[in-house]
Amino acid sequence: MKVYFKPEGGFGFFPGLNKPLELNSEDLPEDEASHLKNLIKEAQLFELSNQPLGTTHGADQKKYTIRVEDQDRQHWIQIMDTERDPGLQNLLAYLSQKQKEIRKMK
């Protein structure tokens, strides 16, 4: 399973923080790969609509694109920080933390 994660927006544009994260479950430790797969399952990501988010109200909000490729299927969604679904919140928290960890390692 491959996961692509791209944060965008916010109060400012910072080139170094807007780089996409790409994860391949085969490159992760077994426990973490299993955790990631569970997060995606619990978020029911493949069942969600993938309409691009509009910007009719508000400003400076962050939005996140998450794309998952798994065997013969792939799907992408966009969510915002005010997302209320606990499954999506958990997935977003994991990917944000992972991106921060990888940034620190560089």
Add this chain to the structure above:
Amino acid sequence: MCTLKHHRHSIYCILPPYILKAIAENGNQAQRSKALQILSCDFTFRSLRLGPRLSSDISKKRPTAFLVAGAKQRTINTANNTQTLPGTVVRAEGSPASGDPAVDEAYDGLGATYDFFWQVFNRNSIDDEGMPLNGTVHFGQDYANAFWDGQYMVFGDGDGELFNRFTLSLDVIAHELTHGVTEDETQLLYSNQSGALNESLSDVFGSLVKQYTLKQTAAEADWLIGAALFTGKVQGGNGNPAAIRSMKEPGTAYNDPILGKDPQPNHMRDFVNTFEDNGGVHINSGIPNRAFYLAAMHLGGYAWEKAGRIWYETLLDSRLKPNAKFLRFAELTIDNAKRFNAEAEVTDAWAQVGLVPLAVSI
């Protein structure tokens, strides 16, 4: 959904979303594809229906009969490090300081911004009808951002690594409230040049609130946005401490190994065409930001008295349309500057960033 003329597939009819989701999960390739297509249309229509409902909810919540012009109505909530809005109330208008710096900074910052708009422009809050000011602090875990969601001004605590809490900078609080003012007056579309104008207006009035509070002239002001937001780990540009943006010298606010270099242009020749950041709204705002700085410097004195007034009159100008581009905004500021005998100064400010209107078409 059921109005296809030549072919009516049963899936286009009255299937509720949970059945469509089941098909999307368990159906064959073709069924999954159709179900996802319908779910996506369904989401669009539900969102469209929700829009007017939300707006009417907001207007119902405004107790306008009890509002007094010039009297603030602030409520600060805490999200308790969750991502749920609005959170729970921790400080209401007139109550004493809470002792929580984020709560008290948000309360004071929204108050200073309200006072600025009232005392300088006689504007009564976001909608000029005394709309209550609702802020939420402690949003999310290590959340390094602040935003306006159409109802609430929301502030994160920062990640402690690169960003401090977002209530630390008064201009950031004023920036978010100004997004509400802009949304109420012109609904500048939040993408490309109109979005960059939207962002620039928030920086302009954000900076003016800071200058007004500090009683600084244009020459004395630092013209930095979010000067307190970065931790000491972030490197500034040109040997200066780091900030989020510089209105005086766009492109020089930071130059850091992790954040990268401030990407703001200060002239139209360096305009950035991009799909990122809603078409560069926080990038190309550097151009109108610098035009405002130059106009304020040309006019001298307190920037809110002339340059700020001209930009505010332009924000209220019915000729400013939601899809306005930089050149149209420049034309209108020049036209509005005539009433303040400032046409030459404002024209020159725009010319220095590469925007030269041929003539103002009314």
